[in-house]
Amino acid sequence: MAVIAWWWLLTVVVVAFHSASSAVIESTWEVEYKYWWPDCKEGIVMAINGQFPGPTIDAFAGDTVIIHVVNKLSTEGVVIHWHGIRQKGTPWADGAAGVTQCPINPGETFTYKFIVDKAGTHFYHGHYGMQRSAGLYGMLIVRSPKERLIYDGEFNLLLSDWWHQSIHSQELALSSRPMRWIGEPQSLLINGRGQFNCSQAAYFNKGGEKDVCTFRENDQCAPQTLRVEPNRVYRLRIASTTALASLNLAVQGHQLVVVEADGNYVAPFTVNDIDIYSGETYSVLLKTNALPSNKYWVSVGVRGREPKTPQALTVLNYVDATESRPSHPPPVTPIWNDTDRSKSFSKKIFAAKGYPKPPEKSHDQLILLNTQNLYEDYTKWSINNVSLSVPVTPYLGSIKYGLKSAYDLKSPAKKFTVDNYDIMKPPPNPNTTKGSGIYNFPLGIVVDVILQNANVLKGVISEIHPWHLHGHDFWVLGYGEGKFKPGIDEKTFNLKNPPLRNTVVLYPYGWTALRFVTDNPGVWFFHCHIEPHLHMGMGVVFAEGVDRIGKMEIPDEALGCGLTRKWLMNRGRP
């Protein structure tokens, strides 16, 4: 085992912190569009208090976070989702438009108040329309007062992808008949900084003579280099909020010890690079044990789709390095379609010692077939032949007040609607239905979800889908090839040390199994984290403990739209 001595072997006792000494972190955030140069070309970003990306929330487990979000947009609503925070007792603060709350109208303020109950590396982002793609995101770090990892310093690396086409135009393109695909991103960004149409490393291809990048140190697109001292251990907190791209990150000349995934410690393992899908976070420990007179590339490239986007680069900058720039070309991103390599990475991830094992058995099982389809010639993504149409009235409110016309009361199918569906071929019937039905679960049961991938509408291809569950961590029980065989493939599940996560990748033509406990009364979105896919209906909704929702205190301000608005306006009237 390649475990080395400089990091502490993790044994974790998961503790929730609600101590009396918890702090309150309170902030007012004004959201507006702003001109910005994320990739050295002027564009328009969604900024928070004039910053892009938004401010980092830095809290301790048990703290209460209060964010007053002021919508300063001209005509658009907005919400913010706190990705990875379970929102126990505060489902209305989850920030998913149409699911847990109404969009905040222009000029209005909505207050999110929630407890960050356990330590972890998280982020936040817009969850209305495609506003995440417009740059509405930032880091959300929750520290443990009793951190089990030993390190000397840390860096946040928030990864994203960037288009020059506005999100309004992208939304229209995707919603058009026929659909117009938005294409690959123009740039990858590290902490909101990238370089379009120039590469910091270009001089390697030009005989070492010329650097085609003309940004200056203070430019908005100039990379933030990571300044490190030799022979120290650094924690890199890495989050991917990409709209589309699956990424790979490497630090030249350095190994990475993976210690955390989605806010949960994992059994440490050492790699040269990590794959990271949209919605995922990782912490890796990096020892600065390379030659300290050199500089080293930190490189982020595209995997899983044929890359048309240059690598994002920044520099690991030893403080006493004599080089002006790294003397070698940046690490080459592993070839995009080497899926076996990707799977090999995923399969290295296990829970750290001390984490509770999953329950041995599940009480319920969903098998969710992911297909690309047509609905009246609009291109859609469907789950068990339903493309999700998020209603105007948030489920949380319509359930609380028993407003039965707010959404489809019939739940979608729990498994394939076609028995002998051949996942290796385009759908025999290309057409799908649209719906707003949800899955209802009682509290305290164990649910298995099998995500089943399939061939897309045309051609021989199956796409990557990173699925993200709100309000929960789940155990990743396993990945398999081809079509899931109920009653058989369950036997391959890892029940010993599966990692707890909130996002998991579904590989082409394969399946992914996860298990969770319905321990959080509320309504929770479960969806592909690829922004265009979600926009095209790729999600389902879980309601847990419906009777408890009825008794929950939900701020009226969260429900001031659609049928809940009407209900609340007539409440108490004869």
Add this chain to the structure above:
Amino acid sequence: MAVIAWWWLLTVVVVAFHSASSAVIESTWEVEYKYWWPDCKEGIVMAINGQFPGPTIDAFAGDTVIIHVVNKLSTEGVVIHWHGIRQKGTPWADGAAGVTQCPINPGETFTYKFIVDKAGTHFYHGHYGMQRSAGLYGMLIVRSPKERLIYDGEFNLLLSDWWHQSIHSQELALSSRPMRWIGEPQSLLINGRGQFNCSQAAYFNKGGEKDVCTFRENDQCAPQTLRVEPNRVYRLRIASTTALASLNLAVQGHQLVVVEADGNYVAPFTVNDIDIYSGETYSVLLKTNALPSNKYWVSVGVRGREPKTPQALTVLNYVDATESRPSHPPPVTPIWNDTDRSKSFSKKIFAAKGYPKPPEKSHDQLILLNTQNLYEDYTKWSINNVSLSVPVTPYLGSIKYGLKSAYDLKSPAKKFTVDNYDIMKPPPNPNTTKGSGIYNFPLGIVVDVILQNANVLKGVISEIHPWHLHGHDFWVLGYGEGKFKPGIDEKTFNLKNPPLRNTVVLYPYGWTALRFVTDNPGVWFFHCHIEPHLHMGMGVVFAEGVDRIGKMEIPDEALGCGLTRKWLMNRGRP
């Protein structure tokens, strides 16, 4: 007098029609973005039921119009204003966001229901953000069952200007610090059709050989030609919903007899071309008495600003014309800065015989100084040193429910705040204030408004501002040069036969006087109809009969935002 015999000399008895035989015109309109080719280049328009411009409403005076507006946008609110309709008894249906209603949220439906009480040529348009500029507009024709004009046929000509930059980008540009001006429009459109970067008439400049326009007859940008028979009289109903451009319209080889302005008959007069400002409508009668074997250009060009936009052209097409296209170049638009010519046109407009004269005296007078200023280095337009900041909670609702924190209770000044203000120079103090205060008027009084123009922030220039009043027609009492002299200039007012209008132009460095009766309980927007100017705060608000508003039935759906939403949700609770 150049009056000719083929049109009937107008004597009007103004009648309001509320007869039992009135019809109900009911329609459901879905508003969404759509790809379109308004000027032979692909852009994105706001379409209604897939159409651009929106459907024409064709009603008779006394009819009830019911439009269910369904917001199919992704994240944006929307409203529709029925420009020229007085909304007597239905101020909540006026469709001015923040003034008379809340924006309709995505996925929601709002029903406008109002009576079109008198005949006239009107239009409708978006009144939230800069959605009018995105193409949210259409014609609204109200006919009289006893039409006094005699004509054989009619055409609607809805004029607009078009940018290739999206409205979201335009809004940001105008709201940025420093402000970025959006520039002149790329195209002028007639009924939503124009030609970018090509001129139908270009072959005149190219030796008659080549037509650079490549559109085909069925293209979205192909002009609708006006097919006419010889020796007939046609009514052209012309409306301008431009965001910026002041226009001039001419029909080659034909004279135009102006008979209607803003829904009111005027004493007919004959011209070769008409000026039309944003927010205005005209009807002109045209006799097809030219050589019927020829074709003739209908030409629309820019006035009042240095034109950088090609003329919009279509063809008056005699049914038996043997020409394939007009044999002569289109009429030349009068030079843009010949303001005297423009004024001369305005001053030809008088009420038709039989219209009631204005009251002899006014009870109140506002003198509204129009200035361009800075607010914290943002560029703004101000009225008496207040740049209007439209509140989130619609005035109509906050007044009805007595919600005093919804807007500034202090009214803005009724006249210049600086006594010796020199309108010929840039403002001595460039800074302005922002506010949401309104002017309150009791019912049944006569109010004079003097619009006073001035020099802009920089340079020696004063801009044109067409002012539009909601909920009313007003009498245009006169235009003057320089600074209005209270107590003196009133003597020049035309009290004999001033035209009734809802929009009037304020010329550079001059003043315009208008008079209206506060006969319509409600809250009414009065603002510059130039979309960017309004976006930068150029408007005021009049409340009439505040006590009556308290007793008015206003649909809750109009008030489901801001403080009225909160109030309505808590209504009836202990």
